[in-house]
Amino acid sequence: MLVQMVHIDVKEGHIDEFVEAFRINYDGTRSEEGNLRFDVLRNPEDPHKFTIYEVFRDNAALDVHRETPHYKECVRRIDPIINGPRTKTFYEAVMAEYM
Template identity: 85%
Template sequence: MLVQMVHIDVKEGHVDEFIEAFRINYEGSRKEEGNLRFDVLRDPENPHKFTIYEVFRDDAALDVHRNTPHYKECVRRIDPIITGPRTKTYYNAEMADYL
């Protein structure tokens, strides 16, 4: 399993817009066969910082995800309202049990 953590900082005044745009990706991703988990996490100390926790079956499932219409639409909508590039960290899930 492959875990991807995406870190996103949203510009002030755009949090509601970000959440609305990201819901498209969230709902679509959870329906993908290769997506095992998808959580949108918000920093309790800074409401403009988000971390997206995604678990994919493998690298191929992540590649499929990046080519879906919901992912592309989300990126199109959030790119103008984030403070800089999204940063990503990858992990192998060695001891995880996802349905």
């Protein structure tokens, strides 16, 4: 099981555009066989900061995800409207509902 937290800082004035673009990835990813959970979270103290909580069956499922049209389209659309690169932190699930 692979847990990934992706941190994204959206440029001022682009929140709605980001959410619209990310919906493509959200909807597509949740239908992937190797995806177990996919949540889009926003920081209530700074609405420009998002965290994506992703759980995949394994590294191979994440690799498949990164090659999907919905992932590539989302990245194409959000890259120009985010501050800096997306940062990623990986975790191992110890106790989780989806296990």
